[in-house]
Amino acid sequence: MAGLKYMSGFGNEFSSEDPRCPGSLPEGQNNPQVCPYGLYAEQLSGSAFTCPRSTNKRSWLYRILPSVRHKPFTPMSCGDLTENWNEVEPDPNQLRWRPFNIPKSSEKKVDFISGLHTVCGAGDSKSRNGIAIHMYTCSTSMTDRCFQNADGDLLIVPQQGEILITTEFGKMMVEPNEICVIQQGMRFSVDVFGETRGYILEVFGAHFELPDLGPIGANGLANPRDFQTPVAWYEDRTVATGYTIVNKYQGKLFSCQQDFSPFNVVAWHGNYSPYKYNLENFMAINCVAFDHADPSIFTVLTAKSTRPGVAIADFVIFPPRWGVADRTFRPPYYHRNCMSEFMGLIKGHYEAKEEGFQPGGASLHSIMTPHGPDGDCFEKNSTALLKPERVAEGTMAFMFESSFSMAVTKWGLDTCHRLDKNYYKCWEALKSHFNPNWKPSSK
Numbered sequence: 001m002a003g004l005k006y007m008s009g010f011g012n013e014f015s016s017e018d019p020r021c022p023g024s025l026p027e028g029q030n031n032p033q034v035c036p037y038g039l040y041a042e043q044l045s046g047s048a049f050t051c052p053r054s055t056n057k058r059s060w061l062y063r064i065l066p067s068v069r070h071k072p073f074t075p076m077s078c079g080d081l082t083e084n085w086n087e088v089e090p091d092p093n094q095l096r097w098r099p100f101n102i103p104k105s106s107e108k109k110v111d112f113i114s115g116l117h118t119v120c121g122a123g124d125s126k127s128r129n130g131i132a133i134h135m136y137t138c139s140t141s142m143t144d145r146c147f148q149n150a151d152g153d154l155l156i157v158p159q160q161g162e163i164l165i166t167t168e169f170g171k172m173m174v175e176p177n178e179i180c181v182i183q184q185g186m187r188f189s190v191d192v193f194g195e196t197r198g199y200i201l202e203v204f205g206a207h208f209e210l211p212d213l214g215p216i217g218a219n220g221l222a223n224p225r226d227f228q229t230p231v232a233w234y235e236d237r238t239v240a241t242g243y244t245i246v247n248k249y250q251g252k253l254f255s256c257q258q259d260f261s262p263f264n265v266v267a268w269h270g271n272y273s274p275y276k277y278n279l280e281n282f283m284a285i286n287c288v289a290f291d292h293a294d295p296s297i298f299t300v301l302t303a304k305s306t307r308p309g310v311a312i313a314d315f316v317i318f319p320p321r322w323g324v325a326d327r328t329f330r331p332p333y334y335h336r337n338c339m340s341e342f343m344g345l346i347k348g349h350y351e352a353k354e355e356g357f358q359p360g361g362a363s364l365h366s367i368m369t370p371h372g373p374d375g376d377c378f379e380k381n382s383t384a385l386l387k388p389e390r391v392a393e394g395t396m397a398f399m400f401e402s403s404f405s406m407a408v409t410k411w412g413l414d415t416c417h418r419l420d421k422n423y424y425k426c427w428e429a430l431k432s433h434f435n436p437n438w439k440p441s442s443k
């Protein structure tokens, strides 16, 4: 949306006032006896009070009414949203989904919340350690209702249709090829402009951070200045018919009513805020000599576990770039991984699978499940002339990689009817090239 403003930086100490109320941020203190403009002060904590400074997160919101003024929460239907990882028997097969269906607006009104479907996940929001992967498919804007996730952070990857996200911190327009992160507890509402689809990575118990760069140095991959945080925006709106707050808490949905818009924050400051990022700004680092580097070079954001170097989940992209490796089979190598790999495609064609993996679809290669290029890809790239070439032009594939062994939901395996039962066949064409009489070629 034209005219939306953002502040630049990752995890900065931001401060913002709606320009309609100059001086609304208290000066020199967080909770004065009486706040400017008669506002209420409310802190939103994103970390334990006592976390070290490097991980301590909180923001102060100055709002017309505090969040606590609401009627009691009551359970509501969760639809296809679940944290039950025992709905179906485990399935270690390579899984691939055709593009997930989007409800037609003419048939049924489905908004962002009703359009949430859990595909897979593991762990537990109660013990604050785990992950869930959801699809959202919707065609109607949320009206007089907002969402808050008490369970963790949501990394949202729009695939079709831009989404206008109104948050307590301000508004963000997020288009396909951009991503956004709504951190734990932040209230937001989603407007859509047609048939809309995207992916969501939810992590319990950690916030996303930029990966360390090691020998890469101070710059590269996702640069902090390219992250954008909204500026304060408020509405002083009474909703006599009731405004609904939907709260995901311990894997279940609850709703409550209040008679005013929750987007009543006139000013805020702090380092705990939502943000967006355009994937085009990713500065890819890659091999300029030989061999295929591990995909961790493409990590945009990571949610770290307490084990050094092991992520609850990484968000990794495969952006357009140059392939220049000498004497190398350039596509991804065949492998089995101690991590789970969920992949999605925002646009274009993924390099290791020319067919079958489509925008709006997905694949899951579970822990120690073998995967790699299909038969055609292997043959083509074993004989290809190795000149510099553009890879993934017009494409944006991504991976949610997790140290958790994820379970697929009943919806993912069955109800969605998008599972491609023939996926395994793409490797059937791989044939033995073994020659016991092979000799090194004389040079």
Ligand SMILES: [Fe+2]
Pocket: 335, 337, 341, 365, 371
């Ligand atoms: Fe892999």
